[in-house]
Amino acid sequence: MSAAPSAAPSAAAVEVVLAESVVAAVAAHTARRTPGVLRVETGLGGLVQRLAVRARHEVRADSDDEDRPADTGGVDVELVGDEADVHVFLAVQAGVPVTACAHEVQRRVVESLRTDVGLRRVRVAVSVLDVALGAVSADLLGPGGRS
Amino acid sequence: MSSDVAPVSSPGGAGPAVLSRSEVRDLVAHAVASAAGLSLLVPLRKEALRLAGGDEGMAVSVSEDLVEVRLVAHRLPLPPLLERAGDLARAALAGTQWAVVPVRLVVAALARSAFDDR
Numbered sequence: 182m183s184a185a186p187s188a189a190p191s192a193a194a195v196e197v198v199l200a201e202s203v204v205a206a207v208a209a210h211t212a213r214r215t216p217g218v219l220r221v222e223t224g225l226g227g228l229v230q231r232l233a234v235r236a237r238h239e240v241r242a243d244s245d246d247e248d249r250p251a252d253t254g255g256v257d258v259e260l261v262g263d264e265a266d267v268h269v270f271l272a273v274q275a276g277v278p279v280t281a282c283a284h285e286v287q288r289r290v291v292e293s294l295r296t297d298v299g300l301r302r303v304r305v306a307v308s309v310l311d312v313a314l315g316a317v318s319a320d321l322l323g324p325g326g327r328s
Numbered sequence: 329m330s331s332d333v334a335p336v337s338s339p340g341g342a343g344p345a346v347l348s349r350s351e352v353r354d355l356v357a358h359a360v361a362s363a364a365g366l367s368l369l370v371p372l373r374k375e376a377l378r379l380a381g382g383d384e385g386m387a388v389s390v391s392e393d394l395v396e397v398r399l400v401a402h403r404l405p406l407p408p409l410l411e412r413a414g415d416l417a418r419a420a421l422a423g424t425q426w427a428v429v430p431v432r433l434v435v436a437a438l439a440r441s442a443f444d445d446r
Binding site: 195197198202203206207210248251252296297298299 | 367400404405406407410414417430431433435436437438440441442443446
């Protein structure tokens with residue numbers, strides 16, 4: 182399991198260690214929910230990663246589907262202590278301003294990793310790998326519905 | 329080979345309760361398992377052993393200088409969950425010879441249900 186301590190251990194202290202897959206899952210979910218994002222691009226590497234994560238997570242065989250590990254595909258994470266470098270790979274809906282969408286993903290992922298995961302410092306890079314037709318969210322469309 | 333019971337020094341009378349590592353493991357596992365939004369990570373390959381009774385302790389490792397608990401998170405945000413889990417673990421260790429030993433909480437997985445209300 183890839184993990185990094187968030188703080189040096191000390192007597193009677195509680196140290197928290199997060200798996201990188203936990204950070205990736207939150208980042209992937211946040212990116213997926215950003216208006217204009219069609220999908221998080223998992224790719225072949227992501228598929229292999231997801232299978233490996235599922236195997237590593239060692240969740241109970243009798244667990245419900247909701248107890249299965251959250252998807253982490255399409256996100257690379259390097260975690261050192263409570264600092265993370267995150268790379269998100271996306272497909273953006275056609276008609277959405279790509280740069281604005283990527284910046285919004287950056288902003289939201291940074292915020293969610295600070296708030297939901299407790300990371301102190303987060304750097305997020307976004308790569309838009311595809312622009313494709315899909316259900317277009319109006320949030321990021323410009324005036325008149327066009328970018 | 330280390331013994332199952334850690335050495336205890338209790339100058340001046342009543343000292344900490346002397347528990348075996350397996351007792352401490354079960355104590356911590358039971359305490360942390362009660363934290364809302366978190367569950368203990370149970371390896372699949374240990375599933376057969378679970379059927380024989382009691383697998384919670386497998387998520388907890390106890391050594392002389394560290395108590396480590398492996399967890400699955402089912403809710404977000406994590407910081408308050410982990411703070412609570414840490415408090416529960418520390419409370420479980422209070423009064424034992426592991427009272428001053430650091431506790432490490434390892435969040436090894438995030439369940440899909442963590443995003444249910446998001």
